[in-house]
Amino acid sequence: MLRGKALPASTHDQRLLDTRGSVDWLHQDPWRVLRIQAEFVEGFGLLAELGPAVSVFGSARLRPGSPHYDLAERVGRGLARAGYAVITGGGPGIMEAGNKGANEDGMSVGLGIELPFEQELNSHLDIGISFRYFFVRKTMFIKYSQAFVVLPGGFGTLDELFEALTLVQTGKITRFPIVLVGTEFWSPLMDWFRGTLAAEGVISPDDPDLLYLTDDPEEVVRMITEAHREGGRRLEERAALEAAEEEAGT
Template identity: 55%
Template sequence: MAKKPKAPRTPSILESAEGLEKLFLTGRRRRDQDLESAVRVFLEFLKGFESFTFTRPCVTVFGSARFPDGHKYYEMARALGRELARAGFAVMTGGGPGIMEAANRGALEGGGLSLGCNIRLPHEQHANPYLDQFVEFDHFYVRKVMLVKYSCAFVVMPGGFGTLDEAFETLTLIQTGKIERFPMVLMGKKFWGNIRGFAQKSLVAEKTVAPDDLKLLKATDSPKEVVAHIKEVLRNHLRPVQRKRGTKALAAKAKRST
């Protein structure tokens, strides 16, 4: 096959940039800092992996840092934390105030284990006082990995850009098979209604996602319903998957030994 002719390469914008503009445009590409950045990220992962010591199944709760004690969503998250704890789950959050604090607080009130992955920010974020174990991170990327790594279910409470980022990344990991089809629940049906409508009317309509992808999400306002849904999915979906994988592994091992 003949190669398609290429247009002449245009000069880099750096050739016409000067002073602070040039420094800004080159600042993110300085190779002398790449190794240092990689080492910092690695050490932060290592700190996270070494810090958490628990064995019970864990549910991660995402949500805004901005809802105060007494707000309806704060109280909803607090009730959720209690129900999850009473059902025998550990509760993990981003470790900050608002929804995160409420879920951790409820977990302790329910006699459960309360975990947090806090992020260091120049404003707003600080570790809440309702944590049995927590780690502070400098990198959002490392923090998000830790929030997903240990959990078998995810609950998304109302929130802003950060909550949406966490929710859609987790949903993408499930959709693409990077993690199991763990249950994922949206709490606050009124809050999430427009986003679910957008997904149906735009994403599904334009075929950028499949209709079945929306079935990965359940919406409810009931903490008890969240717990019941998580238990049902774990019992009816994940166990057959694990058995199937275990059977394949045994078959592969038997084949290698022959």
């Protein structure tokens, strides 16, 4: 951890992606691959035995006392009591609230990121790790979560939401509920999906149905657990059908 005057002028992501000016990066990138590999290995090793988990996203700027903060804390608590570890970005605001709620009754995980400004991991974590590269961190969220819960947030929250939504839409991940919490906040986005994107034909009419929308923490847990039970039943039915077809073939 670096603070104050020890903070570098740029982040590892910036140095990786910036190809302007000096061509020194041509010689540095092969070594960066080893650092990237090390981050993947460390993340995989830390989270491999985590068990069922749900990622909770939302703004770092919404502090205690905000209705969204309180709601996130209740969501984290409900998920933990249902047997899920709660994974967040490890920072303040909604992330802290989700970790705080989960920390009381279950496993609380924070996946932080190096930023140009100081942002420490919050104090409500059982497991915490900070990454240099956004794409490594994103892989950890997707790989070790069985669902996403998205509370009000800004660009970072939207980035995680659309990444997960695209992976579900394209079939890269399956049995992956995405729950938007905060009907007043998210309803304009859902209206845009249906009234503009679907109307223009750039998404399928049923694509917005990939998202659940609620204000109730208990309903968040119910939506996720029911989706996973349904997914489990489908897997069992598919396995039984494949076994029957194989037996008939022999």
